[in-house]
Amino acid sequence: MLEPRITMITLGVTDLVRSTAFYEALGFTRSSASNDDVSFFRMKETVLGLFGRASLAADAGIADSKPGFSGVTIAHNLASEDQVDKAWDHAVSCGGAPVKHPEKVFWGGYSGYFADPDGHLWELAFNPLMPNDADGFMQV
Secondary structure, rough: OOOOOEEEEEEEOOOOOHHHHHHHHHOEEEEEOOOOOEEEEEEEOOEEEEEHHHHHHHHHOOOOOOOOOOEEEEEEEEOOHHHHHHHHHHHHHHEEEEEEEEEOOOOOOOEEEEOOOOOOEEEEEOOOOOOOOOOOOOOO
């Protein structure tokens, strides 16, 4: 049976050096397991990987299609609206493309979106209905 967890998220990127620098500017620390073809960033319970977009598509056995909205976002939940605003400002100052400025949203929380250099969407959110625990994990 498949254990319900995610151990790694890999983003296909067009310029590994540029994307690695962006994530390092955000505050991510590149793992020593990284090399010239892939960057790994250890997070609390997950690893973020950056890998060449064409190579990632080839590894999956699919065509490297035109970038656009993939129907997927990566979310980072924070403890307050103020923390969301500060994180969003930081992401944009590091080169993230502003997509949606943080605002109160229909589901009762507060969130905004930025895109990384390859257009991967990150949501920064405060959800008062599912607060983070002492370790920073959402209570669902």
